[in-house]
Amino acid sequence: MENRTDLVRNIEELKKERNAVILVHNYQPPKIHEIADILGDSLELSQKASTTEADVIVFCGVKFMAETASILSPDKTVLLPDDTAGCPMADMITAEELRNMKKQYPGSLVVSYVNSTAETKTETDYCCTSGNALKVIEKIKELGKDIIFVPDKNLGGFISRTTDTPMHFWEGYCPIHDRFTADDITTLKVQYPDAQVMVHPECPKEVSDLADQVISTGRMVSWPGETDAKEIIVGTEVGMLYRLQKTYPHKTFIPANENAVCEDMKKITLEKVHAALETMSPEIKVPEDIRIKALAPLERMLAIV
Ligand code: 13P
Ligand code: SF4
Numbered sequence: 001m002e003n004r005t006d007l008v009r010n011i012e013e014l015k016k017e018r019n020a021v022i023l024v025h026n027y028q029p030p031k032i033h034e035i036a037d038i039l040g041d042s043l044e045l046s047q048k049a050s051t052t053e054a055d056v057i058v059f060c061g062v063k064f065m066a067e068t069a070s071i072l073s074p075d076k077t078v079l080l081p082d083d084t085a086g087c088p089m090a091d092m093i094t095a096e097e098l099r100n101m102k103k104q105y106p107g108s109l110v111v112s113y114v115n116s117t118a119e120t121k122t123e124t125d126y127c128c129t130s131g132n133a134l135k136v137i138e139k140i141k142e143l144g145k146d147i148i149f150v151p152d153k154n155l156g157g158f159i160s161r162t163t164d165t166p167m168h169f170w171e172g173y174c175p176i177h178d179r180f181t182a183d184d185i186t187t188l189k190v191q192y193p194d195a196q197v198m199v200h201p202e203c204p205k206e207v208s209d210l211a212d213q214v215i216s217t218g219r220m221v222s223w224p225g226e227t228d229a230k231e232i233i234v235g236t237e238v239g240m241l242y243r244l245q246k247t248y249p250h251k252t253f254i255p256a257n258e259n260a261v262c263e264d265m266k267k268i269t270l271e272k273v274h275a276a277l278e279t280m281s282p283e284i285k286v287p288e289d290i291r292i293k294a295l296a297p298l299e300r301m302l303a304i305v
Helices: 004-018 042-051 063-072 095-104 118-122 133-141 153-163 182-191 217-226 240-247 270-279 288-304
Strands: 020-025 038-040 056-060 077-079 109-113 126-128 147-150 196-199 231-235 252-255
Touching: 004 020, 004 270, 020 042, 020 063, 038 042, 042 056, 042 063, 042 288, 056 063, 056 270, 063 077, 063 118, 063 288, 095 109, 095 118, 095 147, 109 133, 118 288, 126 133, 126 288, 133 147, 133 153, 133 288, 147 153, 182 196, 182 231, 196 217, 217 240, 231 240, 240 252
Parallel strands: 020 038, 020 056, 056 077, 109 126, 109 147, 196 231, 231 252
Antiparallel strands: none
16 A cells, blocks of 8 residues: 555646646545645635636535536536545435425526535526525525525525525435534533634524524635634534644634534545546536536526625
């Protein structure tokens, strides 16, 4: 078995050979952060996926992210080093279920969280990420139509409350963020009375209600630089803590719940990235008929950002 340095060196060499770019989500394991060309949240990564000059995109994340890259960049080869890395929330609604929901609320506009399958996006008017959902809804609100929001009832609820926009929700949720409770936050606030609290909008309402900031993982990277707080309680997947502590070594980041681990995000390893670049597989390629229909809501989203 090669040691890590050799493996990283080999990945770097193969990356040049293939003219590849490595996109890495914030929740990925630390070793994967170290090989990133771009490290970011879903929005930053989809923006990069739509503009990169590379021939190959290695997506270190989960399937809906790689699908989004394939939809935005059909001429590129998109590799997902472990194609079993999915998002349980994205799989909580099918295109068929969304079609039925649309029949229930005719004339509505459909907003799908980008954490959804390519098929679900084909039935969608606008996509959003947690980083731009407020902007997207503020924009759509001007159109004066009913809004269907899928699949995340927690992100949807937060956006609805914040923008004072009623919506029809699908009962989906992230099983990882669902683990946070109000008790997690209140207990830590007793232990760290001066701490500020930032949580992801996928957390349940009782948790978001107790937070100082309800923000995407991208914003979680910048916001600690804008507050005087030295201690920050973090309500999101624990992988986030690595980047935060590295970016702000003089601040203390406290996980609100250490069990908030997205196993799918942890399926990507250096060995799998190396194998993907060597074998040019597993490739994620969205079929053209689905891609064309799924592209429109993503383009509308990227135009609003
Ligand atoms: P971000 O868009 O904030 O990175 O969130 C993605 C995600 O999957 C959160 O669970
Ligand atoms: Fe999906 Fe939740 Fe994992 Fe994000 S943390 S990829 S929403 S299961």
